[in-house]
Amino acid sequence: MPILALGINHDSAPVEVRERVAFAPEVMPSALAEARAALHSPELAILSTCNRTEIYADASPEAVLQWVAQYHQVPLEQLSGCHYHYLDESAVRHMMQVACGLDSLVLGEPQILGQMKSAYAVAREAGSVGSTLHNVFQQVFSVAKRVRTETAIGENPVSVAFAAVSLASRIFTDLREQTALLIGAGETIELVARHLLDKGVKKLIVANRTLHRAQQLAETFGAEAILLADIPEYLPRADIVISSTASQLPILGKGAVESALKQRRHRPVFMVDIAVPRDIEPQVAKLDDVYLYTVDDLRGVIDEGRRLREKAAESAHVIVDEAAHGFMREQRSLRAVDSIRSYRQQSQSVSKEELEKALIQLRAGGDPEQLLEQLARGLTNKLIHAPTVALRQATAEGDLERLRIAREIIGLAPEEEFLSPSPAASPDNKKLK
Numbered sequence: 048m049p050i051l052a053l054g055i056n057h058d059s060a061p062v063e064v065r066e067r068v069a070f071a072p073e074v075m076p077s078a079l080a081e082a083r084a085a086l087h088s089p090e091l092a093i094l095s096t097c098n099r100t101e102i103y104a105d106a107s108p109e110a111v112l113q114w115v116a117q118y119h120q121v122p123l124e125q126l127s128g129c130h131y132h133y134l135d136e137s138a139v140r141h142m143m144q145v146a147c148g149l150d151s152l153v154l155g156e157p158q159i160l161g162q163m164k165s166a167y168a169v170a171r172e173a174g175s176v177g178s179t180l181h182n183v184f185q186q187v188f189s190v191a192k193r194v195r196t197e198t199a200i201g202e203n204p205v206s207v208a209f210a211a212v213s214l215a216s217r218i219f220t221d222l223r224e225q226t227a228l229l230i231g232a233g234e235t236i237e238l239v240a241r242h243l244l245d246k247g248v249k250k251l252i253v254a255n256r257t258l259h260r261a262q263q264l265a266e267t268f269g270a271e272a273i274l275l276a277d278i279p280e281y282l283p284r285a286d287i288v289i290s291s292t293a294s295q296l297p298i299l300g301k302g303a304v305e306s307a308l309k310q311r312r313h314r315p316v317f318m319v320d321i322a323v324p325r326d327i328e329p330q331v332a333k334l335d336d337v338y339l340y341t342v343d344d345l346r347g348v349i350d351e352g353r354r355l356r357e358k359a360a361e362s363a364h365v366i367v368d369e370a371a372h373g374f375m376r377e378q379r380s381l382r383a384v385d386s387i388r389s390y391r392q393q394s395q396s397v398s399k400e401e402l403e404k405a406l407i408q409l410r411a412g413g414d415p416e417q418l419l420e421q422l423a424r425g426l427t428n429k430l431i432h433a434p435t436v437a438l439r440q441a442t443a444e445g446d447l448e449r450l451r452i453a454r455e456i457i458g459l460a461p462e463e464e465f466l467s468p469s470p471a472a473s474p475d476n477k478k479l480k
Contacts, residue, residue: 048105048177048179050134050139050180051103051132051138052101052103052134052137052142054132055101056100056150057099057152064129069095069097070095075169079169079173080173081118086104089175090104090176090179090180091170091180092166092169092170092180093170094163096159101145103142103180108132136371139371139375142183142184143186143187143371145159145163146159148160148200149364155200155201156201157201160191163191183374194367197366198363200356203355203356203359204348204349204352206238207345208242209242209352211321212246214340214345219287222243223247225250226284226287228278228284230254230289230291230326231291232257232261232263232264239289239291240264240267240268244268251268251271252285253270254277255272256294261273261274278298279306282303285307287317288319289318290322290326292326294322294326295324297324297327298326299328299331301330301333305334308334318331318338321342397429401422405422
């Protein structure tokens, strides 16, 4: 089936439009069913994240866009100017780029691959994934894994949260043995927690102004939840401290850190203050055994990470281009199987018919040599009949391209060579004689 990828993302539309065309997880099964019925598309999948909504289907771009507009009750004109679409090989290439994080707001971010896998799983559960989309998604996932393995697209920090954790990796040789105290419970701290877990950190403590929000985050990551007032009690246990709150006054002072260091017997502490205004008093940086970094310190790490990811993205694009082209070539070759099978069956039928005629005549006492010649002639005439008709028709109509293709298929020399004079007949050769 033809493959269409149509979408709206952070580059093509503002958040006001993106949020209007987003699909909530609970409506996805019914939306898939409605879309398949409206678009008469047997195979269809929907990817919906905070930064993009994309539909993969066997349908025209116009029909899909109109359905999205009707489903979400958004004026079609509003979507017409902020969508994009790709077909067949370009569609497969785009899906691969999305899964690899090459089309993300944060280059190389890994979350999108999980979101694509979820979109595939939901569509498959809803019965809207057939052999074509199944093969496409499997190839997309395979290429994304290959890009992660063969390039450094996801290894270098390009966000404050990732940069903070990357710096921690430089201070401690093995993060799995460290305890991290996270101050705050917002989006940045949540990202920090995810990155720390990815690095193997098992002991997390979340401190927040309200215990309820700290507990919500703690449940997600298997952490302890405490109030800001409890920090002095837990600080001696912390090897890593990362803070990001909206407080207008410092939360950690020099005195509290000094006291914690004494209890730790001066084992080093790594601190990152992501907040503006700062959560940790600047004087803390003067203490021995404390490595304190601020947002400004992280900026250089982030810029270097972004440069390295962009370099890795060049290699990733090469992998994606080769994979998309190879996949579509394989799919096209598979489509020829039915034609080859039919042609073989037709040829075998002709052979069987001519052979039966020859055997009947042989049993009747016919001359074997004459019958063999007759069998060969009959087979030849019947097998070349259709190609002969096609060649005559293409020649008569002056369709040189069809004539060239026909000659190539049946194994004849190119038409230019066929029409060109032989060397012996050339004027120059006559003069040489």
